Amino acid sequence: MKKGISIWSFAEPSLKKCFELAKDAGFEGVEVALDTEGEVSLKSTKEDIEKVKQYAKDAGIELYSVACGLYWQKNYTANSEEVRREAIEITKKQLEVASWLGCQSILVVPGSVGVDFEPDSEIVEYDVAYDRCLAALKELAPVAEKFKVELCIENVWNKFLLSPLEMRDLLDKVNSPYVCSYFDVGNVLYSGYPEQWIKILNKRIKKVHFKDYRRDVGTLSGFVDLLAGNVDYVAVKKALDDVGYDGWVTAEMLPPYVLYPETILYNTSNSMDKILGRA
Numbered sequence: 512m513k514k515g516i517s518i519w520s521f522a523e524p525s526l527k528k529c530f531e532l533a534k535d536a537g538f539e540g541v542e543v544a545l546d547t548e549g550e551v552s553l554k555s556t557k558e559d560i561e562k563v564k565q566y567a568k569d570a571g572i573e574l575y576s577v578a579c580g581l582y583w584q585k586n587y588t589a590n591s592e593e594v595r596r597e598a599i600e601i602t603k604k605q606l607e608v609a610s611w612l613g614c615q616s617i618l619v620v621p622g623s624v625g626v627d628f629e630p631d632s633e634i635v636e637y638d639v640a641y642d643r644c645l646a647a648l649k650e651l652a653p654v655a656e657k658f659k660v661e662l663c664i665e666n667v668w669n670k671f672l673l674s675p676l677e678m679r680d681l682l683d684k685v686n687s688p689y690v691c692s693y694f695d696v697g698n699v700l701y702s703g704y705p706e707q708w709i710k711i712l713n714k715r716i717k718k719v720h721f722k723d724y725r726r727d728v729g730t731l732s733g734f735v736d737l738l739a740g741n742v743d744y745v746a747v748k749k750a751l752d753d754v755g756y757d758g759w760v761t762a763e764m765l766p767p768y769v770l771y772p773e774t775i776l777y778n779t780s781n782s783m784d785k786i787l788g789r790a
Contacts, residue, residue, distance in 0.1 A: 512751070512756070512757055512758065512759070512760050512787055513539050513540060513573070513575075513758065513759045513760070514537070514538055514539050514540075514759075514760060514762075514780070514783050514784075514787065515538060515539060515540040515541060515542055515573075515575065515576075515759045515760065515761040515762070516533050516536070516538045516540075516541055516542070516761065516762050516764075516776065516779065516780075517541075517542045517544075517578065517720075517761055517762065517763040517764070518541055518542060518543050518544050518578070519544060519578070519580075519763060519764075519765055520762060520763065520764040520765070520767060520775060520776065520779070521767060521772070521776075522767040522768075522772035522773075523772075523773075526543070526550045526551070526563055526566055527566040527569075527570070529541065530566050530567050530569075530570035530572040531570045532773055532776060533570070533572055533776065534570045534571050534572050536773075536776040536777050536779075536780045537777075537780040537781075537784070538572070538776075538780060539572070539573055540572055540573035540574065540575050540759060540761075541567070541572055541573075541574060542574075542575065542576040542577070542578055542618070542759075542761045542763075543563070543574060543576075543577055543578070543612070544577065544578040544579060544580060545577055545578070545579040545581070545601075545604065545605050545608055546579075546580065546581070547581065550562075550563055551563060551577070551608060553601070553604055555608060557611050560608060560611040560612055561611070563612065564611075564612055564613065574612045574613065574614055575614050575615050575616065575759050576609075576614055576615065576616045576617065576618060576663075576718055576759065576761065577605055577608055577609040577612065577614055577616075577617045577618070578617075578618040579601065579605050579617070579618065579619065579620075581601055582598060582601070582619060582620035582621075582622075583620065583623075583626065583629060583632075585597045585598040585601055586598045586620060586621070586622040586623060587599065587621060587622045587643055587644045587646075587647035587648075588621070588622025588623060588624075588635050588639075588640035588643045588644050588671070589622070589633070589635070589643075590633055590635060595643060595647065598622075598647070599647055599650065599651060602617070602619060602647075602651055602654075602662065603651070603654055605617045605619070606651075606654055606655055606658045606660050606662065607658060609658065609660045610658040610659065610660050614660065615660065615661060615717070615718075616660060616661040616662075616663045616691075616693070616717055616718050617660060617661070617662055617663065618663055618665055618693045618718070619662055619663065619664050619665065619693075620664075620665060620667055620669065621644045621648070621664040621665075621669075621671065621672065622635070622640055622643065622644045622647075622669065622671060623635065623640070623667075623669035623670060623671050624636075624637050624640050624669065624670040624671045625669075625670045626668065626669055626670070627668070628668070628731055637670075637671070640671055641671075641681070644671075644681070645681060645684055645685065648662070648664070648681075648685045648687075648690050649685055651690070652685055652687035652689055652690050653687075655687070655689035655690065656687065656688075656689045659689075660689070661688075661689050661690075661691050661717050661718075662689060662690050662691070663691045663692060663693035663717050663718050664678075664681075664682075664690070664691075664692065664693060665692075665693040665694075665695055665698075665720070666678060666692075666693075666694065666695055666698050666699055666708070667695065667698055668698065668701075668731075673702060674703075675703070675707060675708040675711035675712055676711060678692060678708075678712060679711055679712055679715060682712075682715050691715055691716070691717040691718075692712045692715045692716045692717065693716075693717065693718045693719075693720065694708060694709065694712060694716045694718070694719050694720070695719075695720035695722060695763070696719065696720060696721055696722060696742055696744075696747055697720070697721070697722025697723055697724045697734060697740070697742060697763075698720070698722065698724075700724040700726060700740070700741060700742055701724065701726060701729065701733070704743075704746075705742060705743075705746075705747050705750070706743065706746040706747055706749070706750040707750075709747065709750035709751055709753075709754060709756075710750055710753070710754065713754045714754065714755070716754070716756060717758060718758060718759055718761065719751070719756065719758070719759070719760045719761065720760075720761050720762075720763045721737060721760050721761065721762045721763070721783065721786070722734055722737070722742075722762070722763055722764070723735050723736060723737050723738060723739055723740030723741075723742045724740045724741060724742065725739075725740045725741055726741050734765065736764070736775070736778060736779070736782070737762065737764075737778075737779055737782035737783065737786070738782045738785065738786075744786045747786075748786055748787070748788070760783070760787070762779045762780075762783060764779055
């Protein structure tokens with residue numbers, strides 16, 4: 512497996528400096544993110560993205576995935592048809608940017624039924640959300656295939672796709688090698704066991720997020736440093752080995768420390784080496 516770090520784990524705004532920090536901390540790659548503004552954005556041209564590629568090359572860092580935080584406001588399951596179309600267009604741009612960067616995958620939040628930590632989040636009926644998400648993924652599957660970039664939906668705190676069986680069956684209904692799972696180890700801990708999800712999703716998993724979580728907290732504050740929570744990373748590593756996963760594992764540590772924010776990069780890198788059997 513290859514060791515990566517999410518761009519959201521950095522306090523530093525410059526991608527060039529982030530890539531240099533990541534390399535120094537022992538990471539092999541960085542997962543960048545599409546936003547409304549910035550060096551990788553909805554407005555980015557191919558020329559803009561070539562600069563980012565060069566920064567990564569100069570630092571000796573691989574770029575392999577493009578995340579996006581815009582789906583919490585614009586998603587496939589929204590009650591507004593206009594918002595649903597906006598979400599689809601965001602995904603198309605994300606796929607295009609990923610192809611320019613030479614990335615294998617994009618990370619997509621597939622929608623929600625409701626979000627407790629977003630006060631203005633709308634509530635969508637579960638079956639309606641499912642049908643809307645499935646329709647959007649079927650529409651986007653040929654776009655992902657055109658760009659040769661995997662569209663990977665992540666299990667998140669969205670009251671939706673709460674079971675690995677449900678996630679598996681949704682992906683199978685889309686029936687595209689370019690619509691896959693981005694499995695987040697820490698996100699399922701409040702309601703299940705990540706090693707079971709890995710066994711069930713199996714080859715559908717194309718990217719993995721490493722986080723840790725303390726069940727007794729029960730809120731977003733329960734996310735802690737790797738190896739400081741309740742994730743059984745011995746079982747997780749075995750499950751990944753059992754299904755033959757040998758791709759990228761990406762640490763997504765939020766938010767960075769207020770004091771000495773770069774410290775989280777080195778601590779996380781060391782913990783990942785332990786989990787992956789490198790130390």
